[in-house]
Amino acid sequence: MHKEELIQLHMFLVQLKDHFEKEECGLESFSNYKQLEITPVHIHRSKADHKRAIFTLSNEIASLVADDEFSGIARTAVRMKKLADTDL
Numbered sequence: 126m127h128k129e130e131l132i133q134l135h136m137f138l139v140q141l142k143d144h145f146e147k148e149e150c151g152l153e154s155f156s157n158y159k160q161l162e163i164t165p166v167h168i169h170r171s172k173a174d175h176k177r178a179i180f181t182l183s184n185e186i187a188s189l190v191a192d193d194e195f196s197g198i199a200r201t202a203v204r205m206k207k208l209a210d211t212d213l
Contacts, residue, residue, distance in 0.1 A: 131175045136165040138182045145189060154189045158182045 126134070142155055163170055163178045 128172045128175065131172060131179060132165050132168060135175050135179050135182070138179060138186065139165055141186055142182060145186070154185050155182070158185055 142158070146155070158178065158181045161174075161178050161181060163174050165175075167174075
């Protein structure tokens with residue numbers, strides 16, 4: 126990916142992070158990302174720095190969603206599995 130594309134992806138993930146923080150789904154969950162001290166507006170930072178931020182943030186978002194068995198995503202996944210297992 127080009128650096129500009131990585132920055133766009135980084136921005137999208139930060140928007141997801143902000144949503145989870147607003148919903149108070151685990152404020153401490155993003156401590157590893159915050160330790161990196163990089164945001165999408167830091168365009169002067171290297172491509173590698175943005176990749177590291179993307180991977181760190183993606184991992185923390187995935188962990189947060191996976192831990193919340195009562196989230197809408199988790200409930201939808203359970204419903205879809207039940208539908209897939211039934212004979213229609």
